[in-house]
Amino acid sequence: MSGRCLEIGLLLYPGVQLAAVYGLGDLFTVANDMAASQEREGTDRLRVSHWQIDDAGKVRRVFDSHPQAEGTPQVVILPPCLDASAGYALEMAYCRWLERLHASGVTLASVCAGAFPLAEAGLLEGRSVTTHWALAGELAERYPNVQVLPERMVVDDGDLITAGGLMAWTDLGLALVTRLLGPTIAAETARFLVVDLNRESQRQFSSFVPSFDHGDAAVLNVQQWLQGPAMVEANLAGMAARAGLGERTFLRRFRAATGLKPTEYCQQLRVNRARDLLEHSRQSIEQVAWQVGYQDSGAFRKVFARLVGLSPGDYRRRFGTAAR
The missing domain is CATH 1.10.10.60 (Homeodomain-like)
Incomplete structure (x- = not known):
């Protein structure tokens, strides 16, 4: 019997760093391979999807690694943004889509400047987050009700997970693999990719992770x-x-x-x-x-x-x- 197909959505908003988008996809593919190698019945796997506004102004999947699967994402990630000219703001359609998902129990995550669109959408009020060290002051000034922790690589605040610098997508990816597939798969994924599975990622797994997708x-x-x-x-x-x-x-x-x-x-x-x-x-x-x-x-x-x-x-x- 097959396990669950756990969907992680990647938002392709304007200026997004495509290296992070495809890098996260590769990381999750490796994690699936590591999970499959366990030869256990009922092994969960990760489904990777890309989301973008279409010509009608609606946010839709434009890529799906498991198109036969059904359901909505468990996690949506805002990758880094390399274009500061837009002020890191999202189009209203994206904001409303993220608000609806978060209200339904979907975990939202960001890397580097991806925290700015979440803050602009009003989703970081009263929460602890991190971002790139060079952007921390601006984030704290623009959104005074957000607690910014620039010294942290990853801040896991339950239904909101933020990661620091441009390359922190590796840390976020491994943290999500740890949460969704377990620490053994995360360690094997990190070993195969020759990247550090830092202590914070292991700590995040052992910490209490609430369920937000119960529907109440x-x-x-x-x-x-x-x-x-x-x-x-x-x-x-x-x-x-x-x-x-x-x-x-x-x-x-x-x-x-x-x-x-x-x-x-x-x-x-x-x-x-x-x-x-x-x-x-x-x-x-x-x-x-x-x-x-x-x-x-x-x-x-x-x-x-x-x-x-x-x-x-x-x-x-x-x-x-x-x-x-």
């Missing part, structure tokens, strides 16, 4: 809200109000959609954010606990150890980069 719009609205600053002080009443549901109905639908109770889900998100701070900042563990929503650092340490298997201090000593 009210729950998805809450999930996307929690990916921003609301995560810190979120409570059941606030989440239910955001969903426009009574608390008992919200609890039932949230668990059905995500597989977790809202409190468990928030714990996972907070620990994910704490791991990021422990790796990349020099803040004390107490400060980290407070930033992710725990006023009691003792409670934070217990939750962190239960979900990660290491204490916050041991995790920082093993994976921290800020002091190196």
Whole structure:
């Protein structure tokens, strides 16, 4: 029996770097070959598609590696853009298409200047992102509600993944292979291509990756809200109000959609954010606990150890980069 066909769409907007478009396609082809070599039944594979505005002004597939397959993309990538003359803005048809996809649970990703069109479409408000170091100041100035982390190669913020420089499409590609096909396939793909499978890509796999494609719009609205600053002080009443549901109905639908109770889900998100701070900042563990929503650092340490298997201090000593 064959496994799932997981579609990754590449947006061919004006000025897009074609080397990244075709390079990502080659990377995902190699990943499929590595997965096929496992000789296991039910192995998933990656479907690569290209999307572009047609003469009628609609965004359509213009290339499909598995044209016999059905469904919509799990991920859509905005590759780098080499043409700054347009201000990195997208045509409205592209913006509306991305908004609809994101609202339905599709993960959006960008490389380098590809973060600008996502920001212009209003999809990065309150989120953490990265871009090319030379563009970070401009991105932060133009979109003050976006937290820009130029020192990072890849920032995985759940349903939004951004990568840094022009060649960071390799890092993004491997991160997506890790998420969709698993760390073994990602490691074999990197080895075959003779590129580094950096620690961040492995960390992204082991971190909590929420499901956004369950089809419950009210729950998805809450999930996307929690990916921003609301995560810190979120409570059941606030989440239910955001969903426009009574608390008992919200609890039932949230668990059905995500597989977790809202409190468990928030714990996972907070620990994910704490791991990021422990790796990349020099803040004390107490400060980290407070930033992710725990006023009691003792409670934070217990939750962190239960979900990660290491204490916050041991995790920082093993994976921290800020002091190196």
